[in-house]
Every structure is written in structure tokens, then in C-alpha cells.
Amino acid sequence: MPEVIKVEQSRQKSFTLQIPLVYEPVGMFDAAPDFMQAQTLEELYNRIHTCTKCPLGSTRTNFVFGAGNPHAEIVFIGEAPGADEDLQGEPFVGRAGQLLTKILASINLSREEVYICNILKCRPPNNRKPLPSEVEQCQPYLYMQLKLINPPFIVALGLTAAETLLRRKLRMAEARGRWYDFYGARMLVTYHPAALLRNPELKRDTWDDVRMLRKAYDEYRQSGRLPEPTVS
Ligand code: SF4
Numbered sequence: 148m149p150e151v152i153k154v155e156q157s158r159q160k161s162f163t164l165q166i167p168l169v170y171e172p173v174g175m176f177d178a179a180p181d182f183m184q185a186q187t188l189e190e191l192y193n194r195i196h197t198c199t200k201c202p203l204g205s206t207r208t209n210f211v212f213g214a215g216n217p218h219a220e221i222v223f224i225g226e227a228p229g230a231d232e233d234l235q236g237e238p239f240v241g242r243a244g245q246l247l248t249k250i251l252a253s254i255n256l257s258r259e260e261v262y263i264c265n266i267l268k269c270r271p272p273n274n275r276k277p278l279p280s281e282v283e284q285c286q287p288y289l290y291m292q293l294k295l296i297n298p299p300f301i302v303a304l305g306l307t308a309a310e311t312l313l314r315r316k317l318r319m320a321e322a323r324g325r326w327y328d329f330y331g332a333r334m335l336v337t338y339h340p341a342a343l344l345r346n347p348e349l350k351r352d353t354w355d356d357v358r359m360l361r362k363a364y365d366e367y368r369q370s371g372r373l374p375e376p377t378v379s
Contacts, residue, residue, distance in 0.1 A: 162299045162373075164294060164330055164331055166293055166330045182195050185295065188295055191295060198268070201284040201285065202281075203271060204269055206270070206272055207270055208234055209228075209233055209236035211232050211233065212238075212268060213263060213265075214238055215260070217295070218297075219261045220367075221256070221260075221298055221300040221301070221302065222298040222301050222302070223239075223247070223263045223304055224264055224265065224289070224301060224304060225263075225264075225265045225304040225308055226305055226307040226339065227265050227269070228267070229241055229341075230270070232244070238263050238265055239263050247263070247340045254357050254360065254361035264292060265308075266285065266286065266311050267282065277307065282311055298332060299333065300332060300363070301333070301335075302335050303337075306322070309322055312329060313327060313334070319336070323336050324352075325378045328376040333373045337356035338353050
């Protein structure tokens, strides 16, 4: 039996991510955008993969939706596709992605068990940071993805992802190693694998963070209880 099926069957059933619908109708006949009617990730992909809501839609090679188990209990979220991801249409496939695969393996997780995606679905030119206007346009897609996956654990890879999701300015040294509440899910913040490639000394902290994740995840699978948030 494929591992992904085993994961789906053993999933805790009681958890529901309380992520808000980001659309508010402005008039009686105003309807929610088409993508918000999606019932599955595949439907969502079909409704948004030709998006050109922001200028990145005209400079991308490929739209990078996300990959992994559609019923994952842990979702890893990075910043935006890079050059390799843009070429292949898959998230985290370059050197940083290979390192992420190793980090997952170090806590006995495979890419197929978890879900991996980014805040933005299209590559910013020269890998620059996403602009606030791009994040604003793209974030509803991510929220819809999270609503459909319904993960009890979320890992923000890097400060851009963490600050976008938590809507506050953070310093990595203070943000990592803590549990945040994210609409009922528990969110951990750690370094983006690309930062580890630039500065291998950060690996030790990252390994501590993912071990913390593994421990809490094992406890959740045994008891159904999530860790208490350590930051309000
Ligand atoms: S980055 Fe997001 S909002 Fe911008 S074009 Fe791509 S999918 Fe659309």
C-alpha cells in the first residue's frame, strides 16, 4: 500500500483549521470568486493556474502550485518559487529543496507525507522578495489550499513566510523554537533551507526546530492534542 494512503487513513479526524474566508461580498449580487468554490486541491489548481492577477503572471515560466499529500497533517510554506521551481513547476526542487528533503528525512518524514508550497505561486524576477501587492493578490490561494488540506501543523520556512502568515514583524532568533496559534493549527517558524546553504551554522538550530516538530507531531498522533501555543 502506498505510504500516502496509510497517512490518510491514520489521520486524526477531529481537527478543523478555522482559517477565515478572505472574501467579503460588497453587494447582494456579489458572488465569491470561482476559486473559492473548489472542493479539492485539483479543482483549486484548475481554477487558478492561469492566474495573471499580479505582474508575475506574465513573467513566470510555470505556475508553482504545491506538492505532496493533499491530506497532509504538516504543511511547509516557503516564500516563492526560484529559478528551478519556475522551470519545473514544482516547489523546492533546487538545492534548497534537496536540503529540505534531507531535513524531512532526518525526522522520518518524506515529501510525499507532507505538503510543500509557497506564499507566491509565481517566481519574482531575480528571486527578489515578494512585494506586498503580490502577497495580497496571491495569499487567498494559499489560504484556500490550507483550508482544503486542513493541517494541524504548519511550518513557516523563513521570515517572509512567517511574517506574512502571522501578520507581524519578527526576528528569526526570537521567532524560532516556539509554537504560534494559526487559526487553531500550531505553527513553527524556522530558517528557509536557502539560508542554511548560505550559512551552514544555522543547521543546528533548524535541526532542533524540526525535532521539536517531530516530538509534538508524535504526541498529537497518540493523544489528539496539539502543543499549547508559546506565543499569543
Ligand atoms: S503570483 Fe499569485 S497572484 Fe500573482 S500571477 Fe501568480 S498566482 Fe496570480
